[in-house]
Each structure stands twice: as structure tokens, then as C-alpha cells.
Amino acid sequence: MCNTKLKLNNSLDEEIIVGIDVDNVIADFSKLFINNFQNLTNKSLCRNDLVKWNFKEAINDLYKGEIDGEVANHILSDEKFFSDLELKEGVLEALTKLSNNKNIKIIIVTAIENNMQSIRTKWLKDKLKDIDYSVAYEQKKDRVKMDYLIDDGIHNLDMLSSIIGKDNCLCIAEPYNKSCEYNRFNTLNEAILYILKKEDLL
Incomplete structure (x- = not known):
């Protein structure tokens, strides 16, 4: 140019x-993450729940131990996630x-x-x-x-x-x-x- x-x-x-x-x-990114999270946990999650850039921390804060925020890292370690965006x-x-x-x-x-x-x-x-x-x-x-x-x-x-x-x-x-x-x-x-x-x- x-x-x-x-x-x-x-x-x-x-x-x-x-x-x-x-x-x-x-x-x-957030839309696909929410879909994956709901499929894995059968728990509700919406975009406004993701109040921290680190989704693991956001999940931990939201569910207070009921769901381990490590599920976020599990979702984001899957190569298919990035292909499906x-x-x-x-x-x-x-x-x-x-x-x-x-x-x-x-x-x-x-x-x-x-x-x-x-x-x-x-x-x-x-x-x-x-x-x-x-x-x-x-x-x-x-x-x-x-x-x-x-x-x-x-x-x-x-x-x-x-x-x-x-x-x-x-x-x-x-x-x-x-x-x-x-x-x-x-x-x-x-x-x-x-x-x-x-x-x-x-």
C-alpha cells in the first residue's frame, strides 16, 4: 500500500x-464460551455474568464454589473451540x-x-x-x-x-x-x- x-x-x-x-x-468469543459452558454444566450463564476478563475468575465469583472455574480453562484448551468461533x-x-x-x-x-x-x-x-x-x-x-x-x-x-x-x-x-x-x-x-x-x- x-x-x-x-x-x-x-x-x-x-x-x-x-x-x-x-x-x-x-x-x-463470549457467545461460544457461554454455549460450551451451558452444554458442559447444565447451568445458566449470560454475557452480563462475565464481568471479569479472566473467565475462570468470573465463574468462580458467580458460582461461589458450586462450579469450579477451571471449567473455563477446560473449554479454552480445546482446539475445536477456536475453530468454531x-x-x-x-x-x-x-x-x-x-x-x-x-x-x-x-x-x-x-x-x-x-x-x-x-x-x-x-x-x-x-x-x-x-x-x-x-x-x-x-x-x-x-x-x-x-x-x-x-x-x-x-x-x-x-x-x-x-x-x-x-x-x-x-x-x-x-x-x-x-x-x-x-x-x-x-x-x-x-x-x-x-x-x-x-x-x-x-
């Missing part, structure tokens, strides 16, 4: 790099809009465990066939060069805040991040529109 737009900070013309998380940003509604259209902008470079930044990376690579190829993107597998997302990060994890946004600025750390709303001090968006499309408007690319 070749960027012909002068960035707002008056730096030399460069691509605007947008880092995008996977789980609960483009993939509906579905895109959130509207994600493909939002990513297409971003990918079609020649000023933007998309980096999928995911902290998935090493043994699941090949599964994630295949999943991304299958789900994002017509999207121009690269992938960074990185636990410490501040090691990845980017101008924006769209993520659901407050800790990840905290890593980048002092590097790219608080206004460029965009949070996808989930019950476990209600307390965050970053701009929160209900959908990926809303976050992308924010970036395009901020960079005068609409």
Missing part, C-alpha cells in the same frame, strides 16, 4: 497502522471498509497461545478471505508498531496508551471493561468510523 495522506501530527506520509484484536472484537455481526463489512482504504494497514494482533496459532491462522484465512491484513502473535502488544489498537482487554490498551495516546486506544464494549477510561464502542464498525473520521478519511 502507498499512503498519500499527510497525518494529522504533520509527520511524513505514512500508512496508518490499525491493530485489531480477535477474541470479542472480530470473533464472538464465528465472526461478530457486521465485522466483515467493517473490515472490508478499512481494508479498502489505501491509507490504512490492518494488523491482527492476537495473544493466543503458541499451540493454537496454526488454528488461528487457518481461521483468519477462512473468515477474512478478501481482507488485506497481516498477523502479529504477541502477548505484549506494545511490542507491535501501530497507530491505533482496537481491543476488549483494558490491560492491552494500557500497554499502548503511553505510546500511541489514550485517544487511539479503542475499547470494544464488554461487561468486564465497563470501568475503562478509554473510548468504548459497541461494534467494530463504530470504532473504525471513529478512526476514519479522526484521520479525515471519510
Whole structure:
């Protein structure tokens, strides 16, 4: 890609790099987790119950020992879980809009465990066939060069805040991040529109 737009900070013309998380940003992680949990335990669980980013801790707090939160780790250790993830509604259209902008470079930044990376690579190829993107597998997302990060994890946004600025750390709303001090968006499309408007690319 070749960027012909002068960035707002008056730096030399460069691509605007947008880092995008996977789980609960483009993939509906919580929905599949809830389905698996209910099938395994015959107990009810809804999205609003997942008030902690660590689902094991959320289950322990909710069920107070009636159900061991380790069931969360059991669910998330299954390779099939990551193969079965579905895109959130509207994600493909939002990513297409971003990918079609020649000023933007998309980096999928995911902290998935090493043994699941090949599964994630295949999943991304299958789900994002017509999207121009690269992938960074990185636990410490501040090691990845980017101008924006769209993520659901407050800790990840905290890593980048002092590097790219608080206004460029965009949070996808989930019950476990209600307390965050970053701009929160209900959908990926809303976050992308924010970036395009901020960079005068609409």
C-alpha cells in the first residue's frame, strides 16, 4: 500500500497502522464460551455474568464454589473451540471498509497461545478471505508498531496508551471493561468510523 495522506501530527506520509484484536472484537468469543459452558454444566450463564476478563475468575465469583472455574480453562484448551468461533455481526463489512482504504494497514494482533496459532491462522484465512491484513502473535502488544489498537482487554490498551495516546486506544464494549477510561464502542464498525473520521478519511 502507498499512503498519500499527510497525518494529522504533520509527520511524513505514512500508512496508518490499525491493530485489531480477535477474541470479542472480530470473533464472538463470549457467545461460544457461554454455549460450551451451558452444554458442559447444565447451568445458566449470560454475557452480563462475565464481568471479569479472566473467565475462570468470573465463574468462580458467580458460582461461589458450586462450579469450579477451571471449567473455563477446560473449554479454552480445546482446539475445536477456536475453530468454531464465528465472526461478530457486521465485522466483515467493517473490515472490508478499512481494508479498502489505501491509507490504512490492518494488523491482527492476537495473544493466543503458541499451540493454537496454526488454528488461528487457518481461521483468519477462512473468515477474512478478501481482507488485506497481516498477523502479529504477541502477548505484549506494545511490542507491535501501530497507530491505533482496537481491543476488549483494558490491560492491552494500557500497554499502548503511553505510546500511541489514550485517544487511539479503542475499547470494544464488554461487561468486564465497563470501568475503562478509554473510548468504548459497541461494534467494530463504530470504532473504525471513529478512526476514519479522526484521520479525515471519510
